[in-house]
Amino acid sequence: NAGVTQTPKFRILKIGQSMTLQCTQDMNHNYMYWYRQDPGMGLKLIYYSVGAGITDKGEVPNGYNVSRSTTEDFPLRLELAAPSQTSVYFCASSGTGNQPQHFGDGTRLSIL
Amino acid sequence: RKEVEQDPGPFNVPEGATVAFNCTYSNSASQSFFWYRQDCRKEPKLLMSVYSSGNEDGRFTAQLNRASQYISLLIRDSKLSDSATYLCVVNRHNAGNMLTFGGGTRLMVKP
Numbered sequence: 001n002a003g004v005t006q007t008p009k010f011r012i013l014k015i016g017q018s019m020t021l022q023c024t025q026d027m028n029h030n031y032m033y034w035y036r037q038d039p040g041m042g043l044k045l046i047y048y049s050v051g052a053g054i055t056d057k058g059e060v061p062n063g064y065n066v067s068r069s070t071t072e073d074f075p076l077r078l079e080l081a082a083p084s085q086t087s088v089y090f091c092a093s094s095g096t097g098n099q100p101q102h103f104g105d106g107t108r109l110s111i112l
Numbered sequence: 113r114k115e116v117e118q119d120p121g122p123f124n125v126p127e128g129a130t131v132a133f134n135c136t137y138s139n140s141a142s143q144s145f146f147w148y149r150q151d152c153r154k155e156p157k158l159l160m161s162v163y164s165s166g167n168e169d170g171r172f173t174a175q176l177n178r179a180s181q182y183i184s185l186l187i188r189d190s191k192l193s194d195s196a197t198y199l200c201v202v203n204r205h206n207a208g209n210m211l212t213f214g215g216g217t218r219l220m221v222k223p
Contacts, residue, residue: 031210042199042215043156090155097210098144098203103155 006104023091135200
């Protein structure tokens, strides 16, 4: 009963490096989301997707890119990592936009 | 005005106390409402949906007041394990019908 799986769980990057955060779900959900959460703060939506081949920006998309080639996978790419991108990243999925979202257990990313 | 507003707290209560959180939302057309719970350094998890007539799940009661555009969460007989951040979640209705998360209310239950 996997649900939403994120990899890696932890990562340290150097400034200017790039990486891809992986997210996969096995619930056949159409909607998938990427959030970031800074310490003591709320969730901020980075990107979302309403189905394979369709993605759209959330409130904080700068410095990130996404793709959605399959229903199951929604990777988030960081290009030219900056210290301001140090955060916890959560991936989530839902059947429709107004149904409850199911979250992965997060990726803790530090950029030094 | 934020779409979903919550008092960030913290609410410090003794074990066994009853505590209530309110959350206000700005879009009068919103139709879906939820409470999530988030433990420190963990992912948010669905606690309960909020229905128009109000609903209860064990020690937890959720209420919706459409006229005043707020939802509430009441926790009775607080346990140490209830210590967490409680997120109010509302759908946007007009913007892809997606959910918007409030910033959360932190609860600390003390012995």
